[in-house]
Amino acid sequence: MSLIAVGTVAFDAIETPFGKTDKVVGGAATYITLAASYFVKHSELISVVGDDFPSAFLADMKARGIAQGGLQIKEGEKSFFWSGKYHYDMNSRDTLDTQLNVLADFQPVVPEEAKGAEYVMLGNLDPTVQMSVIDQMPKRPKLVVLDTMNFWMDIAMDKLAAVIAKVDVLTINDEEARQLTGEHSLVKAAQKILKMGPRYLIIKKGEHGALLFDEEQVFFAPALPLEDVVDPTGAGDTFAGGFIGYLAHTDDISFQNMKRAVIIGSAMASFTCEAFGPERLMSLTTNEIDHRIQKFVDLVDFDIILVE
């Protein structure tokens, strides 16, 4: 089934307690479409870059079936740049620098050939931009997944709430779920969020895994304990890309299949953490992915004997 993804395609500069990197390719839509490309043969990238963005990288994405009819390349302008530094726990980070550049006045355009897409991934961006993508779809897609962050809750809550009301799945982290609802308990927060519009909620907890809620059920996907977490940047986007890529591939949006998709997303995200930038995510084999998924199966596998 057809998939479109909107989000940043950008440069990052990252510092962790264990290493640092100069400008590398990053951006939510980069990770989303690359992760999804292992599950769908074709996707549509909706984003904007400056003329400083490497054309070889775009060509590589195209070779992976990531169509770029919706990618605007602005001559004489610079791509979005983000720089951040991770704390020792690798779960939290400070932004050192943000240069919006081409993103400042980004007006997304969904290409004609992508307007019938059934799976839509709205990567973290200004909710106005996210809404514009929804508004351009002539028919309601089968599944719209929204990623966002506390920044938009702080400065554009009304607009964000309007987008949340229109999507099927919301993905946020645990602190954001608490901020969005004023509830400390994630169970209560989930109940409130599911009344705001989405049918499903995914709470991402980084190295502590992810929770999937619908109105009646909850599923927990662990994160794989890794020998080395080099750089978690893009892990959440990779998760989203693996998640929606698997759903689009199987074209099944039941809770049962969403659970599988959350495991797939978690497995894909674990690869992204193993290197700076999308490097590791771009070198995977099907065999490696299957092997990694099997590790998730084994990690939580137990049989129980109830108390007599």
Place this chain on the structure above:
Amino acid sequence: MSLIAVGTVAFDAIETPFGKTDKVVGGAATYITLAASYFVKHSELISVVGDDFPSAFLADMKARGIAQGGLQIKEGEKSFFWSGKYHYDMNSRDTLDTQLNVLADFQPVVPEEAKGAEYVMLGNLDPTVQMSVIDQMPKRPKLVVLDTMNFWMDIAMDKLAAVIAKVDVLTINDEEARQLTGEHSLVKAAQKILKMGPRYLIIKKGEHGALLFDEEQVFFAPALPLEDVVDPTGAGDTFAGGFIGYLAHTDDISFQNMKRAVIIGSAMASFTCEAFGPERLMSLTTNEIDHRIQKFVDLVDFDIILVE
């Protein structure tokens, strides 16, 4: 199989962002033996209290099969008292007050009838006290489980290392695993700790679940997302009590059975979080426990279809 537990029997006063309680019964060995009592008909409590400790509570414990031949009651002295305040995340806390009282010169005595015990739980205490219990056992028990905390790493690392070298299972939290080894990666930390003596390591992550390691395998047990976490005090001890109680009951210390024991411990701990003090833990039915364990089964249950 016979079980002994050493640890504090004490009073706690607890404040959380959502409530507070005056002095309630607490203490590691209290939670350990109460949790274990759902799985073993008999256990031996090794601890010390002052004459201020309620005899009705001790009688209740005795009625649950918790023998007190190793419980010293010091006339004219006061029981150990701890007071703490939880942060908003409910995963970290500050100590407001610690009054050692009877604990200051506690010399544990293993009663004759308990010296053949095959399952030994060393609750969090001065490592010298923990070592004294091991030394009093004429024959090496089948399984010795050690709980400890960063406090002892800070002030008595050599003595703690000597105890760690003698036990089969170590239970600590993620920050303590990092402190003990100087490794940020929990996988690497586990590898180092398993070279220090224990055959198994359990890393407790509070609301984020628990990891069980041996030299070759890793298992992850989730924590159940709760509607309300009232007070996590004693949850780690309850976990330990459920864990060793189940192992003693089944008398099987394979990795396969340890996985079950970790789930059982997690299920028991989830009850403790639902009220201040050991109240909730003392009112459980077998049916409630089975129902709770089933929730853990459901929480991580998925079937996967690998990538084609």
